Amino acid sequence: MATKKTKKPGDTSLAKEWKRLEKQYVKTLGKDAAGHHPAELEPRVLAFQHEFDLTPLLPSEYLQFVKELGYRWVSTGDVKLAFLPPRWMLSLSQQMGVPGHKWEAVREEREAGTHNYRFVMFASSDINDVNGYCFGKSEESDELVVWNVEDSLPESELGSFSTWLEQELGALSEALSELDEENEEERELGEPLGLEGESLPVAVKASKKKGPEELLAAFPRTEKELTLNGRKLGELPALIGEFAELERLWLGSTGLKQLPKELGLLGKLTKLDLSFNRELQSLPPEVGQLQNLESLNLKNTGLTSLPEELGQLERLTFLDLQATELKSLPACLFQMKSLKTLDLYWTPIPPEEIEKLRRALPDCKVGTL
Missing domain, CATH: 3.80.10.10 (Ribonuclease Inhibitor)
Structure with missing residues (x-):
């Protein structure tokens, strides 16, 4: 009788798929194509002194994912995705706007410490313009879903964390398969967001x-x-x-x-x-x-x-x-x-x-x- 394979605690299929993707990146581009951010990374700059608790805006499937893998990233040089460590999540969330609200009013609330944060940015491919992905409640329900962030503003819902990540894994895998070998020398790999240079x-x-x-x-x-x-x-x-x-x-x-x-x-x-x-x-x-x-x-x-x-x-x-x-x-x-x-x-x-x-x-x- 075959022995049933036991599942390791915290070993999710999404985490397995991410590990598989990393192996593909490293095999194709070398060790500088994947890595992780230390959880302790602290931005040198915080937009506002008043902070907020991220936890209520983080879905359980995301928490399980980072519990197992930490804050990982992959990069082809042009196409990249990085999960943000906690203090960077706070920093970039402070810089995000709120749909339907003027930034001047949002900024005044955040300076006074009275702002009710509705979104938490958790992943990015470009922090200079505050582009990436955040968690926030769906407009249809109280479910926490992923939103697309463009120029610091949440724009559209992309579904649950698992739905979003499956799509991202597919896009990242496709980007790797479409690389032009002739431009190999022009690729700039390594930590894609430059967080460590901007951190304490x-x-x-x-x-x-x-x-x-x-x-x-x-x-x-x-x-x-x-x-x-x-x-x-x-x-x-x-x-x-x-x-x-x-x-x-x-x-x-x-x-x-x-x-x-x-x-x-x-x-x-x-x-x-x-x-x-x-x-x-x-x-x-x-x-x-x-x-x-x-x-x-x-x-x-x-x-x-x-x-x-x-x-x-x-x-x-x-x-x-x-x-x-x-x-x-x-x-x-x-x-x-x-x-x-x-x-x-x-x-x-x-x-x-x-x-x-x-x-x-x-x-x-x-x-x-």
Whole structure:
């Protein structure tokens, strides 16, 4: 009597089919045609500080699939598909719009933490334009189905996860069979979405518990760019002064209340973004040491004044002071002859002061309302 073959726990037919597809890709194109994303990958940037629970929007068959396989990807170079790790699902879901709603209203809700999320993006072939696939309830019922996402907006229902994946497996297999051998040298294989390059080092996966100093400590001191927009830092550690090669520093919406004097040690810095830190009320005088700084974004901060040392920045061409708490023009602005763009929209600065500044800086475009 034949022994009945037992099914391994969690071993689904969909997972088997994906494994079979991966083998085809690797056999045809080599090991760089398939791989996986570490579950711990954390985006350097989050669009909004307020987060939400993904779980209610994830169907059980998807959860079973990633439990067995993790977050896999395949790529022919032109045709690709990648399953997103959890924190990237959150990040891209924050960037998605909602059908029938203006993005401005959705953004205001998400900034305030009052938005009711209806969709979770879980797979993609292009994160730059937020294209891919998300889960959301069907328009016909409460069933969680897959939606097609184009330019950050869910557009149409594609059925259950199993139905969608079966179709994707067929399309990916067909793309592999139709490859042109003559163009083999032009193919760019490897991790298709570039997530690892846009993520925090895996070593800082528990950074929210350890604090901002542990977060910075995980990066090489030779970094030329740090993008931490949307991270809940609260403070910028003095450790930032060790990043002597840094050229661009993005710290928008990070909850900063003050900046360390060590910021002035970043002599190669050309761009500094401190926007949307409403509790940041002052800058240290050491910012005057940033002699290579060309762009400074202070939009929507709580600044009520600027240090006079800011006038020493001879290469600064762009300064954004939109929606700050400045009630009069700091004297240092009249010294900044290299300025080409100065944004003063939504500030209570008297019009006569602004006209005086325009005469003092005739080559600078001063924006106001």
